[in-house]
Amino acid sequence: MSIRRAVALGSGSYLPERILTNDELSKTVDTTDEWIFARTGIKQRHIAADGEWTSDLATKAAERALDMAKISATEIDLIIVATATPDQTFPSTATRVQHNLGTTQGFAFDVQAVCSGFVYALSVATQFIETGKVTNALVIGAETFSRILDWTDRTTCVLFGDGAGAVVLQGQDGNGTKADRGILSTELRSDGTHNELLYVDGGPSTTGTAGCLRMRGKEVFRHAVSNLATIGEEALVSAGATSDDVDWVVPHQANHRIIEATARKVGIPMEQVILTVSDHGNTSAASIPLALDSGVCDGRITPGNLLLLEAMGGGFTWGAATLRW
Numbered sequence: 551m552s553i554r555r556a557v558a559l560g561s562g563s564y565l566p567e568r569i570l571t572n573d574e575l576s577k578t579v580d581t582t583d584e585w586i587f588a589r590t591g592i593k594q595r596h597i598a599a600d601g602e603w604t605s606d607l608a609t610k611a612a613e614r615a616l617d618m619a620k621i622s623a624t625e626i627d628l629i630i631v632a633t634a635t636p637d638q639t640f641p642s643t644a645t646r647v648q649h650n651l652g653t654t655q656g657f658a659f660d661v662q663a664v665c666s667g668f669v670y671a672l673s674v675a676t677q678f679i680e681t682g683k684v685t686n687a688l689v690i691g692a693e694t695f696s697r698i699l700d701w702t703d704r705t706t707c708v709l710f711g712d713g714a715g716a717v718v719l720q721g722q723d724g725n726g727t728k729a730d731r732g733i734l735s736t737e738l739r740s741d742g743t744h745n746e747l748l749y750v751d752g753g754p755s756t757t758g759t760a761g762c763l764r765m766r767g768k769e770v771f772r773h774a775v776s777n778l779a780t781i782g783e784e785a786l787v788s789a790g791a792t793s794d795d796v797d798w799v800v801p802h803q804a805n806h807r808i809i810e811a812t813a814r815k816v817g818i819p820m821e822q823v824i825l826t827v828s829d830h831g832n833t834s835a836a837s838i839p840l841a842l843d844s845g846v847c848d849g850r851i852t853p854g855n856l857l858l859l860e861a862m863g864g865g866f867t868w869g870a871a872t873l874r875w
């Protein structure tokens with residue numbers, strides 16, 4: 551049976567030039583490179599320059615994805631930017647990216663699911679493509695978390711960084727089997743009970759300010775491992791696949807220990823996990839497309855590979871997708 555699939559044509563990513571190492575951070579907050587690396591696997595993160603906005607990062611990642619996909623911005627019907635750090639409260643960062651790319655074709659909007667944002671956006675774009683409403687979609691995860699960190703709070707400021715990643719999706723016909731290229735399944739969940747474990751203490755309707763990120767790390771860690779393993783398995787079942795079919799796991803890059811514990815639970819060896827957390831830190835919605843693009847560009851991810859994408863973030867929100875590259 552022929553069915554419409556959202557097939558990935560290309561990926562792209564962008565990291566701001568400025569690198570902030572653990573050693574440099576340890577000069578401004580009471581921490582050490584040893585503590586950060588042992589607890590998280592992070593060695594450094596990238597920080598956006600003054601005047602460099604989330605839309606700037608997103609646009610550069612999008613341009614690279616369009617280059618790889620060999621299609622022009624004017625052929626894109628839908629742009630979704632997953633971000634929790636938009637340029638402005640409104641309009642959406644996606645409409646600015648659309649403008650930066652020099653197109654007025656189709657429509658553009660943001661998705662806000664914090665660290666799960668890219669998987670949410672991928673799922674939304676897939677629905678539009680599978681119904682035939684959209685042919686070509688650009689899905690971007692982009693963040694400037696450095697702007698919502700309390701740089702005096704060592705329990706949070708050491709964990710996050712800035713960056714962007716993008717994927718171009720195109721509607722193509724498949725056979726409806728797990729051998730098809732494209733997105734084979736997406737699973738999304740949320741549970742608002744745990745707002746106080748991970749949140750930003752500001753916003754337009756509460757304080758009128760952007761606020762700073764607050765987190766109870768230990769509790770978040772515990773929820774992350776159990777939710778990620780479960781949703782990953784559910785996405786595999788929806789695709790008619792098992793962990794043995796997976797070539798690469800492309801996880802949200804929050805913490806090396808979360809990634810390791812989740813991979814163990816799902817039964818996939820760490821040799822098949824794309825890791826970028828040491829170089830980027832946690833870039834929230836950007837972290838999956840950044841990791842994906844690094845695996846594609848260094849030749850580990852090749853056409854036909856089955857990928858398992860999984861993420862969890864504030865809300866809580868969590869989600870997973872299977873994608874045959």
Ligand code: ACO
Nearest residue numbers: 581585589665704705708767768770771774804805862863
């Ligand atoms: N440097 C040195 N010491 C620190 C630092 C730091 N940067 N941060 C905290 N400490 C201290 C604490 O004060 C505490 O000291 P105490 O024992 O004297 O009170 C000690 O280190 C242990 O702190 P814990 O919070 O218990 O450390 P833990 O092993 O839980 O690691 C961490 C903390 C890394 C935040 C971990 O809980 C974690 O990664 N949680 C997941 C959070 C996350 O990744 N969130 C991102 C968004 S959600 C997501 O993406 C999945």
